[in-house]
Amino acid sequence: MIGLISATAAGAAARDRLAAAWPDRTRVYEGPVGDAVRAAFAQCEQLVCFLATGAVVRLVAPLLSGKTEDPGVVCVDEGGRFAVSLLGGHAGGANELAREVGALLDAEPVVTTATDAVDLPGLDTLGLPVEGDVAGVSRALLDGEAVALRAEVAWPLPPLPVAEEGSYTIRLTDRLVEAAEREVVLRPPTLVVGVGASKGAPAEEVLGLVEGALREAGLSVASVAELATVDAKAEEAGIVEAAQRLGVPLVTYSAGELAGVDVPNPSDAPLAAVGTPSVAEAAALVGGGELLVPKRKSAASPAMATCAVVRRPGRGRLAVVGLGPGARDLLTPRAQAELRRASVLVGLDQYVDQIRDLLRPGTRILESGLGAEEERARTAVEEARKGQAVALIGSGDAGVYAMASPALAEASDDIDVVGVPGVTAALAAGAILGAPLGHDHVSISLSDLHTPWEVIERRVRAAAEADIVVTFYNPRSRGRDWQLPKALGILAEHRTPRTPVGVVRNASRPDESSRLTTLGSLDPATVDMMTVVTVGNTATRDIAGRMVTPRGYRWQSAQEGSE
Numbered sequence: 001m002i003g004l005i006s007a008t009a010a011g012a013a014a015r016d017r018l019a020a021a022w023p024d025r026t027r028v029y030e031g032p033v034g035d036a037v038r039a040a041f042a043q044c045e046q047l048v049c050f051l052a053t054g055a056v057v058r059l060v061a062p063l064l065s066g067k068t069e070d071p072g073v074v075c076v077d078e079g080g081r082f083a084v085s086l087l088g089g090h091a092g093g094a095n096e097l098a099r100e101v102g103a104l105l106d107a108e109p110v111v112t113t114a115t116d117a118v119d120l121p122g123l124d125t126l127g128l129p130v131e132g133d134v135a136g137v138s139r140a141l142l143d144g145e146a147v148a149l150r151a152e153v154a155w156p157l158p159p160l161p162v163a164e165e166g167s168y169t170i171r172l173t174d175r176l177v178e179a180a181e182r183e184v185v186l187r188p189p190t191l192v193v194g195v196g197a198s199k200g201a202p203a204e205e206v207l208g209l210v211e212g213a214l215r216e217a218g219l220s221v222a223s224v225a226e227l228a229t230v231d232a233k234a235e236e237a238g239i240v241e242a243a244q245r246l247g248v249p250l251v252t253y254s255a256g257e258l259a260g261v262d263v264p265n266p267s268d269a270p271l272a273a274v275g276t277p278s279v280a281e282a283a284a285l286v287g288g289g290e291l292l293v294p295k296r297k298s299a300a301s302p303a304m305a306t307c308a309v310v311r312r313p314g315r316g317r318l319a320v321v322g323l324g325p326g327a328r329d330l331l332t333p334r335a336q337a338e339l340r341r342a343s344v345l346v347g348l349d350q351y352v353d354q355i356r357d358l359l360r361p362g363t364r365i366l367e368s369g370l371g372a373e374e375e376r377a378r379t380a381v382e383e384a385r386k387g388q389a390v391a392l393i394g395s396g397d398a399g400v401y402a403m404a405s406p407a408l409a410e411a412s413d414d415i416d417v418v419g420v421p422g423v424t425a426a427l428a429a430g431a432i433l434g435a436p437l438g439h440d441h442v443s444i445s446l447s448d449l450h451t452p453w454e455v456i457e458r459r460v461r462a463a464a465e466a467d468i469v470v471t472f473y474n475p476r477s478r479g480r481d482w483q484l485p486k487a488l489g490i491l492a493e494h495r496t497p498r499t500p501v502g503v504v505r506n507a508s509r510p511d512e513s514s515r516l517t518t519l520g521s522l523d524p525a526t527v528d529m530m531t532v533v534t535v536g537n538t539a540t541r542d543i544a545g546r547m548v549t550p551r552g553y554r555w556q557s558a559q560e561g562s563e
Contacts, residue, residue, distance in 0.1 A: 002026045002097070003040025003047045003071075007033050011050030014080050014105055018048060021104050034059055046072040046088075046097055053086055060087065067091045074098045076107060084110040090122045103333065120361060121158045123170070128155075129187040129222040132179025133168075140168040140182075154314035154387025155188040159343040161362035174223035174311065176215065189225035191292075194284030194308045195239055196229060196270060201304035203241035209298040209305050210242065217293050217309060225312070226251045228283035230258055232274040238305070251283075258282035265295045284310040316384035316415045319391045320407055322398040322422020323351060327508035330423045331355070338420050342391035346380040347403075348372075351393050377406035384415040396424040401445055401473055426471040429504035429532045432514045434546030436502055436534045440468050441549075446483040447474035453483065460487045464494040469540065469549055472533040476524060484524045484533070491535055492519055502534040502547045503527060516547055 002025050006015040019026045027044065029036035033051065037059045040047050049056045053075045064070055064087075072092025075084045083101040085094040095111040102109035123138055124130050140147050146166030152173040162170060169183040179185040193210050214221050227243045227250050229236075234252045243250040255275035263285060266277035276282060281295045285308075293309035319338040324330040339345070339358050349367040359365070366379055380392040380403075394402030404419060411417055430437045442463050448456060463470050470491065475484045491499075497520025504514040505528070519535060527533060540549040 001044045001046075003036075003044035004028045004050075005033060005036045005040060005047065006050035008050070008078060010078055010080070011076070014076060015048075015050050018101065018104060038063065041071060044071055046074070046093060048074045048076060048083075048097070048101055049086075050076045050078075052077075053084060056086060072097055074101055076101065076105065080105050080107055082110050083107045085112060090125045121160065123184050123186070126157065126186065128189075130184060131187075132171075132184040133182055134184055136182055137168045137170060137184045140166075151387075153188060153190050153311070154316070155186075155190070156314065156317040156384075156387060156389035157186075157343055158341050158389060159360045159362035159364075174220055176218045176220045187220050187222040188314060189223055190311050190314060191219060191223045192226055192228055192284050192287065192289065192310045192312055193224055194228045194280040194282065194310070195233075195242070196279030196283075196306040197233060197236050197239050198304040199236070201236065201238040203238040203245070205298050205300050206238045206242040206305045206307075207245055209296070209307050210246070212299075213293050213296055213307050213309060219292065219309065221246065224248050228253065228286070230255055230270075230274050230276060230279050230283065233279070253283055253286055257286060261285050263295075264291070280306040280308040284308045287312055289313065314387045316387045317389045317418065318380055318384040318407065318411065318415055319389075319418045319420055320398040320404045321391050321393045321420040322400075322402065322424075323354060323393055323395055324423040325396060325425055325428035325508040326354065326506070330428065330508055332420070332422065335420050335422060338391050338418070339393075342389050344380075344383045344388045344390045345393065346376050346383070346390060347393035348376070351395055355393070373403065374406050377403060377410050380407055381410040381415070384411075395422075396428075397422040400424045400426075400443065423508075425473065425507055425532045426534070428507035429471070429502065429514070429534060432504050432507055432512070433502035433516065433534060434543070434548050436469055436500070436536055436540060436547040436549050437471075438549040438551050439537065439539065440466075441471065442468050443471045443473060444487075445473040446476070446487060447480065448483065456483070457486070457490065460490050464491045467494065467537045467539075469537050470535045472535070474529060475531060475533050476527045477529045481524070484527060488519065488522065488524065488535070495519055495535075495538055497521075499538070500536040500540050500542045500547045502536075503531060504534075505531040507532070516542060516545060 004015045004018060004026050006012045019028055029040050041060060041063045056075050068091050070088050070092060072088035072094030073086045074094050074097050075086050083098040085098040089095040089111060098109040098111055120141055123134050146163045147168040148166035149162040150169055150171045155172055171183055171185045174190045197206055211221060224246060226248050229239055229252055231252045231254050233239055258276040261282040263278040263281040265281060270279045271277045289310040289312035292311050295306055295308045297303035298305040321335050321338050336358060339355055340360055344364045346366045349369055352367045368376055380390050384390045392403050392407055396402060398404040426443050444459055499519040501517050501519050501522050506512050536549055
């Protein structure tokens, strides 16, 4: 919950804009400012104060208890020009909140945390338990000193400027180790603990068994991702409480699912009790992985709990990102976030150049030229399978004539895949032309490099007969100059020469150009591969120089009746 506090009418107006934008995230505190700040500080995870920074400093100073406990505090000035991360930049999330507030209020976010100021991810902001010399290793990264990454397990980290060797170390491990001097230990959630228990098993017995098994195997409890068991034990109090005390979710599987898992130590007892020959081992292994601790029983007499521990391989992450048509303000915030998160970027060289300045230091860039789509898709998937956080970029929307389909054709279920939509060329061109896509529409690529012309022609003819607005991608190149005239001829069999046609080149880019013509007047020689051509249907009209397709046909009938 975000507490909102203001002292003036201007501050209240900005405060109310945030409250309206985030109704489920915010709470407005009225009354005297001092009382409001103190109440919000005690009750909320974050605060946005529309007050002077000095005033907020004096109010919150007596309330501070520690960086891991204090809420994040952002101050917005009276003129609404700046959103300043004042307290809890990392642990309290104030840096990111300042960016969000700035985006909503059109204010400039100000972050003073050193790593954020130079666009390095903070080691304590990666979402992983962290131990050791965070300040020293962070300072080494900031100073450009050699920092080595020792990854004992695979995990998709964001980009970090690390080296193979260095006097400082970032250690990524689920082992029970202490951080050495000049070392930070990051603990990814790679461990799954399967548990079984008799009815009424006490939480202390379950928890003691789990913690003891991990300790004896040299594994860290901080890397436990979940407890897993059979559905029949989903409400077993001792197991439920153990998961709560460990701070991890309890995941359950049906007896049938567990019975199908091959385990080294099956038993007749759970088969008779819950319908599967294994609970602890099978529940831990059901998602795959390496069995580190085979089934063991608690030391109590009689033993009422069993557990097993599995290390699941860290899943790589592939984000397929649409960059939009080219203009920076048409690149979505989600796309920008994925670019900042990726430790490996794969893309066409000219698209990489568009967003190179958005990448964090340490991002590994794998770029190639035109015509290597399948190779880029394979490379991106291979990097993700190594446990990397990968962004595969394409123009427009990644799923429209772009990289999503070849990438997903290569990917299997051993990596996580995220699709990030972008503004397509058809949409960008449509916005420039007016509203040509106001009714049913279709996009057709005229390139026969991947699709036989006979198939393309059949699709064009179907669109013509169905009276659908058509946007042509890849309309004409030096070696492919006859397809567009042929496609326009097919449409002309069903539409009059007066049908509006919009031609947009380099939509949203500095050298953008557009014009509105007609089906009978368009000269295909004026079109190239940087152009999209939108042909209206029988209802589309040129209205005040804008291409408009009405949402229904009653408008068309009225127009025809008046002619």
